[in-house]
Amino acid sequence: MQFQSVNPYNNEPVGKFTALTKDELDEKLNKSQNAFESWKKVPIAERCQLIRNAAQVLRDHVDQYAKMITLEMGKPISESRAEVNKCAWxxxxxxxxxxxxxxxxxxxxxxxxxxxxxxxxxxxLAIMPWNFPFWQVFRYAAPTLIAGxxxxxxxxxNVFGSAQLIEEVFTKAGVPDGVFQNLIVHHDQTEKIIAHDAVQAVTLTGSEKAGAAVAExxxxYIKxxxxxLGGNNAFIVWEDADIDKAVKIAVTARMLNCGQSCIAAKRFILxxxxxxxxxxxxxxxxxxxxSGNPLENTTQVGPLARRDLADQLNRQVKESINQGAKLLLGGHQKDCYHEPTILGNVTAGMPAFDEETFGPLAAMIKARDIADAFALSEASKYGLGVTVCTKNVEKALKYADEVSDAAYFINELVKSDPRLPFGGSKKSGYGRELAKDGIMEFVNRKTVYVKL
Incomplete structure (x- = not known):
């Protein structure tokens, strides 16, 4: 089976990749199992140094890696560079x-x-998405490998080129053969991989449907x-907020990565x-x-990663308008490019309110008061994060327990930080990445009891 990654900006091919045969996949799985037996015995200080080496490799080749990200999924090149540097962090x-x-x-x-x-x-096993093709991998790989x-x-x-470069990062860093391997396989091989004795756990970043299938x-196999998983984050603005500052935060929160982020602000509750x-x-x-060619440094909005993603977003826009939303900006689509779009007077029941909108679409929603705002925020099956903009931080902190999401940010967009645990609640998933929590997910907390 052949895979091809395609530049969503101009539809030109980026790379071709041949799927592993059954025997090749078996060989890689067995190699991973054998590598574990020696890797776990490497002193932790040495493992830490090798991961620190990986950080330097990333910084030394930031332009090369950033270009591959942009070519394969359309992210503006300035954001791709920032992504690579965050991986080094x-x-x-x-x-x-x-x-x-x-x-x-x-x-x-x-x-x-x-x-x-x-x-x-x-x-x-890490099953990773295309929207942050380096970051999603490194935030799992760094703690997982260091733990042994x-x-x-x-x-x-669509980002197999990035996947190959990620494996190359660890090779250049001096990580032993077999400790980190890229698998070029179709998703129909997922069960075979999970069932293998070498694999003891799975981490997935992706859609609710994919998460449910992999968890099943x-x-x-008791792994x-x-x-x-997905998100439909609320961005709540109180009456006392500094509106200019809130708008500046909101634009980044919605339009970063052309809106293709699970933790992007999607519902603006005002x-x-x-x-x-x-x-x-x-x-x-x-x-x-x-908007323009994402390889240009001045471009802020590029194409969506695939045509079907742009089609899906356009459907959500049109259906919401048909149900009474007001088109305030944009709304047009051409191939993979979808204009930054703003819908006003969005209400529950519309796709722009109920569904995850994975692209540059902002839904404007009116709230009667603070209680109504949090009720609207909670009216979602997802639970990644909520932002509240206000000058009354003390009051906002008192509402933290009203939010069922896994993150609550005051006067800042919801974002991941290596120093803080990251994850979701409800249909947004379970478990935590980053911080101490992230490294604890994939270790055996073994009780040792001695009596003389």
């Missing part, structure tokens, strides 16, 4: 902190000695899963008193964004 973070995170935890009991140690578990596990990557087929397979001012200023700011 997460490598450095775990290289600096892993020994502390994985240290034995002494617990006082009636034993002469009792403690918890943190041992690696084996190979961890081996890694297997099943990337999205992993459950069949742990971490799922980071107090009635400031609705018109916010919408007017937000619309002006979005209209001034520069």
């Amino acid at each position: 997460v490598c450095d973070y775990y290289a600096d902190n892993a020994e502390t995170f994985l240290a034995h935890e002494s617990i006082a009991t009636d034993a002469s000695q009792s403690f918890v140690r943190h041992d690696p578990i084996g190979a961890v 596990n081996t890694g297997l990557l099943k990337h999205a087929p 397979i992993a459950g069949k 742990k899963t971490v799922l980071e 107090m009635e008193a400031i609705y018109d001012e916010f919408v007017t200023k937000f619309t002006k700011a979005v209209s001034e964004l520069k």
